[in-house]
Structure formats: C-alpha cells, structure tokens
Amino acid sequence: MAAPNNRPSPKPTGLDCRLAVLGADMRLTPHRREVFQVLAESTDHPTAYEVFNRVQDRSPGISLATVYNCLEHLTNHGLLRQVNLDRGQSRYCANLHEHVHFYCETCGKVLDALPSAEFDPAKFWSLPPGTKVARLDVAIHGACTTCAAKRAEPADATAACQG
Amino acid sequence: MAAPNNRPSPKPTGLDCRLAVLGADMRLTPHRREVFQVLAESTDHPTAYEVFNRVQDRSPGISLATVYNCLEHLTNHGLLRQVNLDRGQSRYCANLHEHVHFYCETCGKVLDALPSAEFDPAKFWSLPPGTKVARLDVAIHGACTTCAAKRAEPADATAACQG
DNA sequence: TCTTGCTTTAGAATCATTCTCATTCTAAGG
DNA sequence: CCTTAGAATGAGAATGATTCTAAAGCAAGA
Numbered sequence: 001m002a003a004p005n006n007r008p009s010p011k012p013t014g015l016d017c018r019l020a021v022l023g024a025d026m027r028l029t030p031h032r033r034e035v036f037q038v039l040a041e042s043t044d045h046p047t048a049y050e051v052f053n054r055v056q057d058r059s060p061g062i063s064l065a066t067v068y069n070c071l072e073h074l075t076n077h078g079l080l081r082q083v084n085l086d087r088g089q090s091r092y093c094a095n096l097h098e099h100v101h102f103y104c105e106t107c108g109k110v111l112d113a114l115p116s117a118e119f120d121p122a123k124f125w126s127l128p129p130g131t132k133v134a135r136l137d138v139a140i141h142g143a144c145t146t147c148a149a150k151r152a153e154p155a156d157a158t159a160a161c162q163g
Numbered sequence: 164m165a166a167p168n169n170r171p172s173p174k175p176t177g178l179d180c181r182l183a184v185l186g187a188d189m190r191l192t193p194h195r196r197e198v199f200q201v202l203a204e205s206t207d208h209p210t211a212y213e214v215f216n217r218v219q220d221r222s223p224g225i226s227l228a229t230v231y232n233c234l235e236h237l238t239n240h241g242l243l244r245q246v247n248l249d250r251g252q253s254r255y256c257a258n259l260h261e262h263v264h265f266y267c268e269t270c271g272k273v274l275d276a277l278p279s280a281e282f283d284p285a286k287f288w289s290l291p292p293g294t295k296v297a298r299l300d301v302a303i304h305g306a307c308t309t310c311a312a313k314r315a316e317p318a319d320a321t322a323a324c325q326g
Numbered sequence: 327t328c329t330t331g332c333t334t335t336a337g338a339a340t341c342a343t344t345c346t347c348a349t350t351c352t353a354a355g356g
Numbered sequence: 357c358c359t360t361a362g363a364a365t366g367a368g369a370a371t372g373a374t375t376c377t378a379a380a381g382c383a384a385g386a
Contacts, residue, residue, distance in 0.1 A: 027352080029364065048342080063366045068343065070364095085300075087247055087374085089342065100288050105297065113288035121303050125263050125276035130308035134268065139300040140284050145293035190383090192333065211373080226335050231374065250343085252373065 026077045034058050035070035039080055039094035045101070045110040047089035085110065085139050100138035106147035113140065189240045197221050198233035202243055202257035208264070208273040210252040248273065248302050263301035269310035276303060 026032070038054045039046070046054065052067040071092055074080040083091040085103045093101075095112050102111040121127075121136050143151060189195070201217045202209070209217065215230040234255055237243040246254040248266045256264075258275050265274040284290075284299050306314060 027363070029352085031365080061366085065344085065367075066365055072344095073364095084247060084249055086245075087253060090250060102288075102290055102294065111291070113290050115287055116289040117287050119287050121301075124278055124280050124282050125265075125301075125303065126279040127265055127276050127303070128274070128308050130311055131265065132306040132311040133303055134305040135303075137302040137304060138284075138288075140288065140290070140296055140298075141300060142297040143295040145291050148293055148295040190332070192382095194334080224335090228336075228375085229334055232334080235375095 026073060031055075031059060031062055031066055032070045032074060034062075035067060036074055036079060036094065039074075039092055042094070043112075045083055045091040045093050047091055049089065051092060083110065100136075100140060102140045102142065102144070104144035104147055105141055106143050106151070109144050111144065189236060194218075194222060194225055194229055195233045195236060197225075198230060199237055199242060199257065202237075202255055205257070206275075208246055208254040208256050210254055212252065214255060246273065263299075263303060265303045265305065265307070267307035267310055268304055269306050269314070272307050274307065 034055050035051060038051055042054070048068055048071055049064070051071065052062070052064050055062050055067060071080065071082075075082050075092070078096070079094070081093045081096065083093050083101055085091070085101065091110060093112070097114065099112045099114050102113045103109075104111075119136075121133055122131075127133070142148075197218050198214060201214055205217070211231055211234055212227070214234065215225070215227050218225050218230060234243065234245075238245050238255070241259070242257070244256045244259065246256050246264055248254070248264065254273060256275070260277065262275045262277050265276045266272075267274075282299075284296055285294075290296070305311075
C-alpha cells in the first residue's frame with residue numbers, strides 16, 4: 001500500500017504525491033523524503049556528498065551511508081536519475097522529463113537539455129537487427145554560454161587553442 | 164625489470180603510421196605501442212585490467228600502472244577513446260571513427276554503432292544560446308540481438324516483464 | 327660520457343561507493 | 357498499549373578502480 005507515514009506531512013504536497021505515485025511500493029521514510037526534496041529543489045545535479053551536506057541541514061544525524069541508500073532506492077523506484085559524466089562521482093537529478101545532460105568542460109556545470117524534436121536513436125545509428133533499445137544516455141560536452149564567451153575574448157592569448 | 168626499450172620499431176606499419184600522425188608529440192615507447200595494438204586488435208572494449216592481461220602476453224614484465232599510464236597518454240593524444248558506461252571500470256576503444264556505444268544490459272556486451280545519418284545535437288536538444296558543443300557522448304542501453312531473442316522466447320514466463 | 331628529462335615499476339594512497347552488522351524504527355496484529 | 361517481523365539506519369570496515377610516489381631505467385643531446 002502507499003505508505004502514508006506515521007505523522008510527517010500534514011497535507012500531501014505535490015512532492016509527496018509524486019513520491020506516492022511513482023514509488024508506490026517503497027516505504028516513504030523521512031530520510032528518503034528529505035533526500036528527494038533536496039534533489040527536487042536542486043537544479044545543479046549534486047553529487048551524493050553534496051546531497052549529504054544539504055540534507056544535514058534538516059536531518060543533522062543522517063549518515064552518508066543512509067544518503068547512498070536513499071539515493072539508490074529512489075533511483076531504483078524511478079524517482080531519481082543517476083547521472084554519470086566521465087568517471088568520478090555520480091550526480092543525481094530529480095528531473096524525470098525526457099532530457100539529456102550538457103556538461104561544461106570548463107566550469108563543470110551540468111545543465112538539462114530538453115528534446116526539441118522527436119528523436120529515434122535507431123534512426124541515427126545503425127544497430128544490428130533485433131536489437132532492443134531501452135534507453136538513451138546522452139551527454140553533450142562543451143562550453144556553457146559564460147565559459148564560451150570568456151574564451152572568445154581576446155584578452156587571453158592562450159584561448160586560441162581551438163575553434 | 165627487463166625492458167627492451169632499446170629497440171625502436173623496425174618498419175612503420177599502418178598502425179605505427181597512425182600512431183606517428185596522431186600522436187606526433189608523444190614518445191612512442193614499446194609499451195605504448197603494445198597497449199595501442201591490443202586495443203586496435205580488440206572490438207570488445209576491454210577494461211584497463213583486460214588490456215593489462217592481454218599486453219602481458221607480449222610484455223610479461225609490464226605493470227598495471229604502466230598500462231594505466233599508456234592508456235591515459237594514448238587517450239590524451241587522441242589515439243584512444245575512453246568509454247564510460249554507468250559507473251565501474253572504464254573501457255577503451257581504438258575506433259576513432261565517429262560512433263556511439265550500444266550497451267547490452269543483459270550480457271554486458273558493448274557494440275559500436277555508426278551514424279547512419281547526419282546528426283546535429285543542437286537540433287534535437289535545446290541548449291542555451293552561445294553554448295558550444297565539443298563532443299557528444301551517447302550510450303544506447305538495451306538488449307543485443309541474442310539477448311533480445313532469448314527474452315522473447317515463450318519458455319521463460321518471467322520474460323514478460325516489459326515490451 | 328654526463329646530464330636531463332621522460333618512462334617504468336611496485337607498492338602505497340586515495341576516493342567513491344558498498345558492505346556488515348548491531349541497533350532502531352515501522353506497520354500490523356493482538 | 358505490547359509484540360513482532362522485517363525494513364531502515366549508522367558507524368566503520370571493506371572493496372575496487374584508479375592515481376600517486378619514489379626510485380630506478382633508458383634515450384637523446386651537450
């Protein structure tokens with residue numbers, strides 16, 4: 001059953017609705033709610049450790065292991081997306097709309113990029129017949145608006161590295 | 164510690180040409196050549212450890228650290244591509260043609276998928292104006308021909324998980 | 327030959343993540 | 357309210373991939 005917690009939220013917010021609907025078979029503990037809430041309020045794709053730091057403001061006693069557990073559960077239940085760019089720490093994202101990630105190689109910022117057109121991977125890349133596509137993981141690497149502008153400035157001679 | 168470094172390549176093969184042209188400013192040591200050769204002969208996107216094992220057949224004394232060094236250098240000089248699918252070991256790929264990777268979530272196989280049509284990321288995903296795209300990292304997750312066929316068989320009832 | 331600097335090596339160190347296990351909490355039944 | 361089974365939590369250990377360190381090795385130029 002949808003596990004309405006013992007007493008936490010007096011009125012189900014949009015957030016809780018989402019949690020209730022999508023994670024129907026998951027026990028919604030306060031920690032999980034707060035981990036999710038932190039992600040829902042973030043647009044910067046925080047790492048597990050950053051989530052840990054932010055959740056600590058509300059739940060000072062929470063442990064990093066619990067944050068990892070919560071992130072894993074929420075991800076497994078389709079409430080979060082794990083974002084892996086290169087090697088290094090995983091990042092997490094509560095934006096469940098179909099989107100891809102843009103990674104600024106200069107400042108490290110990660111942006112969501114929404115699809116602006118219909119897109120069928122099988123149309124653009126030749127896969128062996130019979131292959132079944134489950135999901136597409138796209139990371140666009142480059143320079144964000146700010147960094148691209150900075151690099152274009154004539155002030156720095158070393159900027160002439162490449163187009 | 165037997166390092167037969169005193170012997171440069173006898174005659175430049177196609178492989179060496181490629182190494183010479185692309186890695187112009189890189190010293191081409193025997194170990195680097197062999198690491199590259201192993202990758203050039205592989206189509207299965209081996210991990211660093213798998214490369215290590217294969218290189219050991221030719222250079223029994225090579226260390227894992229050296230393999231990592233070589234992989235890093237070759238990657239930095241544009242002779243190899245590092246492939247990161249989810250978290251876990253990086254894989255390496257000597258196919259420098261524009262392509263993306265298909266990852267079979269059932270058997271773990273990684274296939275190259277060549278573009279079958281012109282493709283402009285900025286056309287399909289809305290990026291802020293001024294953004295500069297350097298490269299696209301696409302991983303198509305799904306089931307390869309063999310695994311998809313197995314799953315479709317009526318023998319296993321649990322296969323009905325999803326379409 | 328001597329110097330200088332890159333390469334290689336073994337092992338230690340690092341870092342993110344996962345695991346272990348004792349403890350605590352939750353939901354349901356009495 | 358009390359009990360109980362099972363899930364969640366926390367602290368710290370363990371893991372595993374990768375990187376770093378320090379000490380040789382080797383190559384090319386002076």
